[in-house]
Every structure is written in C-alpha cells, then in structure tokens.
Amino acid sequence: PLLHKQKTSQPTHALIIGAGLTAAQLTHLLLSPPHNISKITLLARHPLRTKPFDVDLAWMGKFRNINQAYFYGADSDQDRISMIAQARGGGSITPPFTRHLRTWQARHRLDIRECSVVDWECSTFDEKNRTWNVRTTSTTNPTEKATVEDVDWIYHATGAPTCTASIPCLQTLLASHPIATCGGLPCLTEELQWRADVPCWVTGKMAGLRVGPGAGNLGGARVGAERVVVGVQEWLGRGGGGGGGGGGEGEKGEGVDGEEGQGEKRGEKWEEMMERRDSALERDEYTTARGNRFRTLDFAALEGDE
Template identity: 30%
Template sequence: MEWVIAGGGIHGCTIATYLIKAKGIPASQICIIDPHKGPIEKWKDLTSRIAMPFLRSPSVHHCDIHPFSLHYFNDGGSDVFYGKYKRPGLDFFNHHSEAIFTSIGLQERWQQGRVQGVTKSGNHWVVETDSGSVEGKNLVIATGMNERLSVPEWAEELRENRPTQVGHIFQENLPLITPDIAVVGGGITAAHLVIKLSREHPGRVVQISRHPYRVHDFDSDPGWLGPKFLRGFHSLSSYKKRRQAIHDARHRGSVTSELRNRLRRLEDRGAYRFIQDELEGSGVEGSTLSLSLKHSRWEGKTLLLATGFCPKIMKTEWVRELVRKEGLVCAQCGFPIVNEHLEWCDHLYVSGPLAELEIGPVARNIAGARKAAERIIRSI
C-alpha cells in the first residue's frame, strides 16, 4: 500500500480525493482507517444532531479539488446556497461529497476500525487496529478531535449519575430530551441546538452562557487563508508565538450574524430564554435537575452540554507512543513541528489540529483540509 490515512472525516477524505484526482495515485494504493462505516459519517451524525441547515464555510470550501466544484454540481436549485458568502446547505454539501467519493471508489478503500498503535517496519508504517493491521509506505494522521468531548468538571458527576437526563450533545448515547431543557454553551453548536429545540418545545428551552453572543461570520478572519496574515505567521520562528497567534485569531464561542438574528426572533416570541450567568452549583431532587447560578436559578428535566471538544489531542495514547518511539519533535504546546509539506518525519504526514503550527488558525476546518491536501501532494 502506498498511502494509509488514519481518519475518514472531512480531512482524511479530502486528502484521499486530492491524491487520486490531483496526483493520479491509484485508489487501490490507498487505505482509509476509521471507526465508522463510511466517509464523513461522523460529520453527518454530529451536524444532523443540531439540525445545522447551512455550513459556516463558503461554497469554495469542500472536499473536491476544483474550487467551484459545488457550483458546477448545483442542478439549478436556488436554495442550496445561503447569503453573500454562498454557504452551502448541509444536505447539498453532503450529497456533493458522496458523489465525489463514489466517483473515486473511496468506500472500497475503507477499513472500519480504531487505530491502536503505529510502528515503523523498514521503510513502511504498520498501523494496528482493532480490526487488523495495515501496512503502507506513507501514513497521514487525520484523526481530528471528535473523540474527546469537553465536559465541565461540575457536569461530570451529574452526567454519570443521571445519564438519561444529562449529557453532551455529541456523546454516543444521548439523554432523553424532556422539557424543561437547558443548553449550556454560547457558540455555534449551542445556537443551532437551541433553534432546533425551541421549535420542538417552544417556551421550554433555556440557553446558559458565560458570555453574550459573539458575532463573527467565520471562526477566524479570512486573511488567515492567504498571505495577508500567513506571511507574518510563518516568519515567526518561535512556536510559542505561533500558538499565541492561533489562540488570538480564533473567534471561540462565536455565531454568525444570521444565526444571531434567528435567535433574536425566537427570543422575542418567547420560544426560549437566554441567560448570561456563571454557574455556582448543581443538584438533583427526584427527577428535577437544578443549576445554581450567580444571579439566578434553573430547574428542569434535561441538561445538554454544547461545550465542544477537548483541545488536548496529544493525549491520544497511540499518538503519544508514536512520538516516543520515533523521537518525533513537538513544540512546547505539545503539538507537532512539521515541515512545509506537513511531514512530521519521512513519509509521516499530519492534517487537522496536528498541522495548525504550520497551517495556522484555519487548520481544523474545511479550508484547512484543502490546504493540508495541497501541501501533501506537493511533496510527492
């Protein structure tokens, strides 16, 4: 096998598409390892849970090699793009992705399994999974961060003791959704979830956030997609300063302007309440959950956390063991130091969060997947 890709989400599938369509690598020389049954299945699951109608990314950000592929794919429907940035509808984006992956036979290159370890054998990588081993000359780690949920400390005990009432919206088994409902979080995931629940249970939903809505069209300034900001970023020899630049550039916990407008209309109609407050304690009495806030109190039946993913991907055990065995170099923040082609060492590439000290703040999103694919194919 020429290429083994660990991760079959947006990043892994985009890289496979570029290898096949842009570099002419035979599909038979590629293997994608992923715990799920097919391409971008986890993406589809997570976005459907919050009923996300449109992507935050503009129409030129997708899994195909041609920037205007989504426009060419459109059969004339007027409702597949939204707003001035032509954000694609989720169903349309997924349909386009499926068509691309089918055309190159990606499903046939799939091995369902979870990576358990990676070792070097001669000039090949051996990837051990719970469904067998795969050997390849080149390895791409594109596992993303979907496996590690961010759960506040105060919620851990509640979630453990009341799994049918308390949970993270992205955990495998969701609690039963029974009003009254509280959604904890102030970002775009929480916003989509509140809109969905407010329509299903009007007047029975509360959103609790430590901060007011932060309105930004994108999760970082579009200048980070090109030389406007990246020229200065790449001139930083200090990876500590690069990490700080990434931190400062990200609009964490933000929502788009159209989402804020939709939420405001729902709030005006009394479909939900927004509470900006700090949590001080929690409790349970019978089947009733309670949250003690600094300036108020909530009682209800269901508590949903929309608090994102844990940023500490380098805690993944098999990645840490690979770093130790191969002597891979990491920055002070624990993330890889890679070359311009995203090589961590010879024939070992990274994408997504692992590539952000080279790609910059957009590394984790769809634009970052395209940039990573372009960098990797330039090296071969």
C-alpha cells in the same frame, strides 16, 4: 418521567452550556419539530459573538496573505500559538443562526444568559421530579448568583481541547514516535508530516502550527491537501526511508529486497498512477466535479424544449 412529559405534552426545559456555533445549532434543533422542547436556557461565559467565520475576516479576506506572511515569519511556534488564539478568539455564531436565536428569544422560548458559568457545587438534583436546579455565577460580578430551575436535560456544547496527548489514536504514536508539541499542537514538518521517518500526515486543526488559524476551515483543508501531496511525492521518491535506517553509500543499489528496493517500487507505482491519469485525460475520461455535473445534462432534450 421525561418520556411521560413528552407524551403528555407537559412543559420541558433544557439547559445548553456554550457560546459557539454548536450550541446555537443544538438550540435551534431542539426548539424545532419534531423535538419541540418547551423552553431552553442558553448559558454562555461571555457575550455571544456573531462572525461569518470562526477566525477574523483579516485571515479570510483578500488581504489574508499579509497576515499569513506574518504567521509564517514568526520566530517560534509559541508566537504562532499566540497568533492562532488571537485570530480565533473563542466561540462564535454565524449570522443565520444568530437570527434563529433572536427569533426564538422573541417567542419567549429561549432564555439567553450571557457572562455566566455553572456552580456545580451549589447545584442540586430533585430525585422525585428528576430535574436539576442549576446554580450560576456571573463572570463579571462573582457575587451575583442565579438559578436555572426545573431542568430536564443538560447539554455541554463547550467544544473539545485541541491537544495531541488527549486524542487516543495519537497517544500510541506519541509513545512510539515522540515529537515536540506547542500549545497542545504537534510540531509537524512543513509538509505536515508527523516526523521525517514516519509516513503519517496530519491536516485540520492539528496542523495549525504550519497552516495557520484557518487550518480547520475549507481554505486550510486545501492548503493542507497541497502540502500532503508534496510530502507523499517526496516520501515515495526517496523510498520512504525519511533519512533513517539506511546504510552507507556503498550499500546503495546492492539489491531490491531492502529499503532501497521498496523505495524504487513505490516510485514506480506512483509513476504508473500518474501515467494512467494522463492517459485518461487524453481520452477525455477524467473530468472534475464541475465537468461531471454538466455531463449529466441532456442537451438534445433541452434544445427540443426550445
């Protein structure tokens, strides 16, 4: 039935649940060619918020170091979780996509219903027409009800919880090498290492307890990368043992077949990599992305055009 509707240019209706950037991007995508959904209802549990970043500007502007200092000086990880939640404040939309939404709204193809949640128990599915009638409840007045009728598609753009235990690839790591968590985030080392004896480093939102509210942004990625580099260097330098599984002082240096020998090999490999990089720099064979961009220019041709 849905394909027939689209092929015969019959009106189509989609319901998008969410109040963040993903919901806004999906709305703009479905209303634009080649999808051309006739109408979309955007359901948000709170008023839509417009922000240039997903965290407050105080954490991204020129005075961000002040907030970062408070964050790093927090007494506990629980205090840091509270600061992260306050800085992020839920879903938000960037100014360009807010303008897109207002444009579609002015064309009467977008219906934005703020401060509303779905009441699935009272919602029904029409088997004959293959459409949903979705019942909603106001978050500000629970007695206020409404219905979104004849919905062909329902999209959930409500995000995913940042919880270590809910990520499949980390569940086995948690089982074999458990660490403490706070608010769903792992309590990593300062170098973003899983544990001192585990050669696994974590960046992105999962490193929020050590990097701050902007851990998932480009700024947080840069800080995270710098810390990971330090952590990897220290790991290679000490042989990757992390303080575990070693013998007494009298056992050190008695051979290269054990953990000590493996550490020496890792250290030598790292030094070899650094020497190759330094050699490339001296021969002018190593450039940044900016340098490579200018190398592609044909300056002789440009001078000839003048």
